[in-house]
Amino acid sequence: MNIFNHTVIQLDKKVTLNFINVENYSKDFVKLIEEEIGFIRNGIVNDEDIKDIKKRIKIWIDRKKKDERAKNGFVAEFICHLYLRSRKFEQYSLFKNLEERGPKKGFDGLYMLDNEMWLVESKSTTVLKNTHFSEINKAYSDIKMKIESSEENLEINDPWENAKHHIQIANPNKTLTENMKKLSSDFINNKKHKIKEFNIIPCSTIYLKGSWKKIDDDELKKIFEKEIVKKDAKKLNVLCVNKKSVDDFIKFINN
Incomplete structure (x- = not known):
């Protein structure tokens, strides 16, 4: 069943394209959200009633009032997490800040697939x-900046x-935690890394409203x-x- 109406194209060993519509x-799509929203937001220890999860998200959305950009970004990122989990990526981040009620800061997501x-x-x-392509470029540039920055870049907080x-709460993993600890130490000691060392997932969502059409694959x-490439x-x-x-999504949260 192709719930996401998606196409996966393997360009080469390095690049995979996912075109999603x-x-x-649909009922199946809503069912998938109901099954996944708890883990996406709260991680492996999720024991929160889905009604409360919806209410927390509704409170955050209501606080944004006319900030459509924030709401659009929130929903777009959620759909990306939902899709990645459906593709068997294992989630090691929470879809929220640890300090407040909104979406998380730092990297938008941290995943494992086939031990990578x-x-x-x-x-x-x-x-x-x-x-x-322009939105993917923006996502790529942002993640490159975070990966290749260090403490001397005062405008960047330590993403590692x-x-x-997030790992310690979302889905504890000793090896991954040690890896983050090493990268964080490198960050504060100005030992810089390059994006070519990492696997990345840049995501682009375009809201079409009345101009709806599927992606021309x-x-x-x-x-x-x-x-x-x-x-x-x-x-x-x-x-x-x-x-x-x-x-x-707003309808789902309000029901």
Whole structure:
């Protein structure tokens, strides 16, 4: 069953493209959200009633009032987490800040697949002239900045320390925690790393509303196969999502 109406294209050993289309939420899609939202938000120790999870998210969304950009980004990132978990990526981060009620800071996600670590960055837009390639570039640039920064870059908080804390709560893993501890130590001691050392998942969501259409797989593949292979990274797993709106998610939260 193709709940995400998606296509997966393996360009080469380094690059995988995922083209995802979410127009409306089917019963199966809602069922998947109900099954996954607890772990996505709270991690392995989730014991919270789904009604309370919905209420917490509703409170955060209501506080944003007219900040459509924040709400769009929140829903876009959630759908990316939902998709990755459906693809058997193992989640080691929480979809929230540890210090407050909103979505998390630092990397947008930390996952494992086949004993390899993957870092996630999600971008979204309602500007129809923007393209998936431009949004993926933004996500790539952001994650590159976080990976390649250190304590001397005063505007950047230590993303590895943040990731370590999330692992300890979301899904404890001693080896992964030690890895984050080492990377965090490198960060504060200005031992810089390069993005080519890491597997990354840059994500792009475009909200189309009344201009809804599915991704043209062949057309988008042609765009990416010329340019994405030039990007430095150990491996790239690219997510492009055409989404109609946030309305179905808001409806789900309110029910």
